[in-house]
Amino acid sequence: MSAADPTGAQLLVVIDPAARRVDGESTRIARDVLCAGAVAKICLPNGPEEVARAVARRGRRRTVVIGDDRALLRVVGLLHRRRELAVAPLAWVPVGALPAVSVARVLGVPLSAVAAARAVLDGAERRLGLLADDSDGVVLGGLWVPAGATHRNTPGPPAAGARRGRAPAAAEAGPAGSGGNGGGGAGHQSWWSPAARTARTALTMLSGPGGRHPLPSCTRLRVEADGVLLADLDRPVGRVAVSAVEGLAEVVVQQRSGDEPVRARARAVTVSGPDFRYRADNRIRGPVRTRTWTAHPEAWRLTLPRA
Template sequence: MSAPDPGEQALLVVIDPVARRVDGESVRIARDVLRGGAATKICLPEGPEEVERALARRGRRRPVVIGDDRALLHVVTVLYRRRELAEVPVSVVPVGPLTAVSLARTLGVPLGPVAAARAVLDGVERPLDLLVDDSGGVVLGGLWIPGGGEGPGGGTDAPAGPAGPNGSAEAGEGGAEAVDPAGAGPGPGCATAEGVPGGGGEGHQPWWSPAARTARSALTLLTGPAAGGRAAVPGCTRLRVEADGELITDLDRPVTRVSLTAADGGLAELAVHTHDAGHPLRSRARRVTVSGPAFRYRADNVLAGPVRRRTWTAAPAGWRLTLPR
């Protein structure tokens, strides 16, 4: 853990175009605070490719994201793929609706533009664990796989979520946009009408967003077919879950939800909610593999899939985030 040296600070400030659109005043305040405390280069990208070029040419500048969780995830993923993430501290000034900055809040970043910008200038770098999947995707907070089946009020329309920055076959054609502030999805057997809880706020549409679909369409995508001709169980899906090679549950035991988060000690915390048990099956492992009929999952604030198999590996101290002292 080390504090940035104010005398040597040089920042690359990447301002998410969504943040400029939904809350230009907070963006201006954060930018002015950062300019007052460090040498800054401002990047105003209009697309993800421009972010990648700016990061590649940043020199010794520390990257600072002014934007929501998706903008942060995009920058982190680019640095990971450049094999620079573990060595480059990342900072963020959250701007956007509460549901769109829930990850930053969970990580301990202040939500006010002044407090967050001052944390960038005066804070400390803290190493944090993360999860990496076998397609090169990065998970900073956690992920969950919902069970199938339609909840009450299935006809409600909602904004669709964009494809995320992790490079996998993600939302693509749509899906509701945000998780709840605590980063948790619905409980066992209670997939909502939108397929996910919460909403992204009016006008909250990242630059890589495809055309929106209704929430009913998103739910249809989340609901996979029954495995091997077995009868479907409402609110459930059939998955094979393994933790460090140990079988946790198989296709013959319907599950209502699977969740995975980075835990202390460089391990992943796994919880599998099954249809026939009152308590989840819990395990800690370095590597977790989920397979079965095509399934979708929500990693941080991004809907991903469909995939038939995905492996997540815990990466201890895989990145560094600047946080208040």
């Protein structure tokens, strides 16, 4: 624990075990920066149960997660289920290789351990939206249905809760030498890259621009936005993408490549049909026969760089 800092910041630093294994050096650097700038209680949990106990005993401390997307989602999901998310300030130092820290890119969290740790100390708190499903799960970075193959060039969904309410990101093929997607070949940007954060880009990627990202095999899905039918089982659907934008759930339905997408904003989006899987926050979930996602504006508090 460091000496008391002049700002009086008190932190609970939860260091995910995977971060210690994958990149011990970045983890140590982040811990040292945080301890030098604030009163920091360090937690080294060995599993989800220990994370839950530490977070439950956080008191007035701000919880800082050091780890990948799953580590952050574990804490956010825990606080959501405890109905404490809105009153629990959070910060995050991403540790891991892309795509394991892809959510950081859409939220605007620096990928450098030093920069992210400094943002924890010097940044500003912002309230962000998210999607919550009917099984008490949360989605921070957007989702698509069906999940499709786990191929390195498969585009991702629009991203929920992008900074400043901007529309979500989608995968985009870039020029040679552009940012990678954590395993993709050269010339392919991550779908959460800054160049792919507009609604126009999201729609372009849904339709597979230039044939570079063709839609997966069509499936039959029923899609409703606040009870309004956008697609039914009588017509195959290529992809459904859902994200949180400006306090609502934005849904984009692509019937087939080349068709004009159908898009709408609603408080809740329901997808149903034969057993399907979906990709949320770069993780495949399901199979389910029906799932409803509800938009929660300003649902959680995250410290981000002031710039």
